[in-house]
Amino acid sequence: MGRIVSKFYLTTPLYYVNAKPHIGHAYTEIAADVLARYYRAKGSEVLFLTGTDEHGQKIDRAAREAGMEPKAFTDKMSATFGDLWKILNIDTYEFIRTTEPRHVRAVQAVWRDLEKKGEVYKGSYTGWYCTPDENFWLESQVLRAEGKVLCPDCRRPLEKIEEENFFFKLSGHQKWLMEEIEKGGRFKVLPETRKNEVMGFLKNNELQDLCISRPKNRLSWGIQSPLSEGHVTYVWFDALINYITACGYGSDKGIDKRWPADVHLIGKDILRHHAVIWPALLHALGLEPPKRVFAHGWWVVDGQKMSKSLGNATDPIEIVKTYGVDAFRYFLLRETPFGNDGTFSEEALITRCNADLANGLGNLLSRTLTMCEKYFEGKIPEGTFIAEYLKEAPGDLDRRLEHAMGNLAFSEALEHIWTVVNRANEYIEKKAPWTLAKQGNRQELELVIFSLIQILNILAKAVAPFMPSTAEKIRAQLGSGGKIAKGTSLFPRIETK
Ligand code: MSP
Numbered sequence: 001m002g003r004i005v006s007k008f009y010l011t012t013p014l015y016y017v018n019a020k021p022h023i024g025h026a027y028t029e030i031a032a033d034v035l036a037r038y039y040r041a042k043g044s045e046v047l048f049l050t051g052t053d054e055h056g057q058k059i060d061r062a063a064r065e066a067g068m069e070p071k072a073f074t075d076k077m078s079a080t081f082g083d084l085w086k087i088l089n090i091d092t093y094e095f096i097r098t099t100e101p102r103h104v105r106a107v108q109a110v111w112r113d114l115e116k117k118g119e120v121y122k123g124s125y126t127g128w129y130c131t132p133d134e135n136f137w138l139e140s141q142v143l144r145a146e147g148k149v150l151c152p153d154c155r156r157p158l159e160k161i162e163e164e165n166f167f168f169k170l171s172g173h174q175k176w177l178m179e180e181i182e183k184g185g186r187f188k189v190l191p192e193t194r195k196n197e198v199m200g201f202l203k204n205n206e207l208q209d210l211c212i213s214r215p216k217n218r219l220s221w222g223i224q225s226p227l228s229e230g231h232v233t234y235v236w237f238d239a240l241i242n243y244i245t246a247c248g249y250g251s252d253k254g255i256d257k258r259w260p261a262d263v264h265l266i267g268k269d270i271l272r273h274h275a276v277i278w279p280a281l282l283h284a285l286g287l288e289p290p291k292r293v294f295a296h297g298w299w300v301v302d303g304q305k306m307s308k309s310l311g312n313a314t315d316p317i318e319i320v321k322t323y324g325v326d327a328f329r330y331f332l333l334r335e336t337p338f339g340n341d342g343t344f345s346e347e348a349l350i351t352r353c354n355a356d357l358a359n360g361l362g363n364l365l366s367r368t369l370t371m372c373e374k375y376f377e378g379k380i381p382e383g384t385f386i387a388e389y390l391k392e393a394p395g396d397l398d399r400r401l402e403h404a405m406g407n408l409a410f411s412e413a414l415e416h417i418w419t420v421v422n423r424a425n426e427y428i429e430k431k432a433p434w435t436l437a438k439q440g441n442r443q444e445l446e447l448v449i450f451s452l453i454q455i456l457n458i459l460a461k462a463v464a465p466f467m468p469s470t471a472e473k474i475r476a477q478l479g480s481g482g483k484i485a486k487g488t489s490l491f492p493r494i495e496t497k
Pocket of ligand 1: 013024028053265266270297298
């Protein structure tokens, strides 16, 4: 009988291509890669979907400002994301662009299916539009300050809109959606704080029908609506559908078994789109909601969200050049619990890397291998069991990791791994192998070195999803055929100025 392989479908948001990616984008992508690698190693069939969001007013304007046609501009910008994923060592993923034919087909199929189900109608829209966020706001929701009308989310100026448009009957979905989120059974909004935020919003606001088109004479850079020659699709409505495009929606075969998604990873700024609009749209189509939507926090600089438009964005490529890709991956996931905001600074990164990576894991490997060379000429002593003291720590590491990863608690998972690292370093101090060697206690010395090498094998496997090239380096230095191959240090100490 064949082994039953479980599927795991995870997604990142589709990134806007108006500017090059920064640390905020790298963050979601790395987190997704760690999950994908973890579940792949456990034998799941993983679909890891990521890509770029290319239509709408913001991109149209960015293209014009760059003096380019939107298509040529998005081709060029979309590629910068793929280039970064290579640098960040992001493993097998499927990349989707909202300008691809398969996605256009899916979006148009959604239009038609919604019309059949009586979920769309034509009406007139009078209100406000936030171009940077691509959101519609009603008169009753906007902020007014110093004679300006501002976005209640990002506080940037809004534009007045009066247009004939199509609407999706979002208002009809409020009741079941509240019940579904409250129950948290087949559709979970995570972490708990975000669930509360969405529930609070739904309790205090009556959902309005959602405008899902833009007139072509105002904005033509969008997916043609099959219901009206004069309209294209509103960019958020277009983008969300990507998650089912990848599973075949709108194709001849139709949507496949990979839906529902196991988890959508998103940033907390796009919670409502994913926890309100998206499940309602799926429900209207007669599809299952995603199993989980997990909203992570923001990387903040001087108290403000890191963003291109605020000019405080750090280029991940520069950080990787200076500190190495694994140090960067480690820092992002270890420094702050995944749902919380984190403050990004190179000082914090250096401190963490020196303490945990150079002095912790790196030192453990190099001390162990140095002793193995010195006392055993590089041959791993034969043994059958790991010393009691060390067994205790990794004993249930797998189970703990499974629990932490199941909750997307990356920093907690890394803490569990580092408990083992620290314990192994303590063990070396405690056992003082150099004294054992002086005393000629070969038996005990063999046990110590054998045990440490086994622990390093366990650690290589545990860190692999987080720091894939470090895991490879550890394995390479642990050698083959019972002989180690000591190399350069894993993480050189970073000197501070
Ligand atoms: N295009 C939409 C998403 C459509 S999904 C169907 C979008 N794109 S975005 O490029 O603006 O943002 C993509 C993701 O990056 C969001 O999840 C956002 O939260 C995240 N980040 C952008 N800046 C960030 C930080 N400073 N910190 C952490 N993540 C942030 O929204």
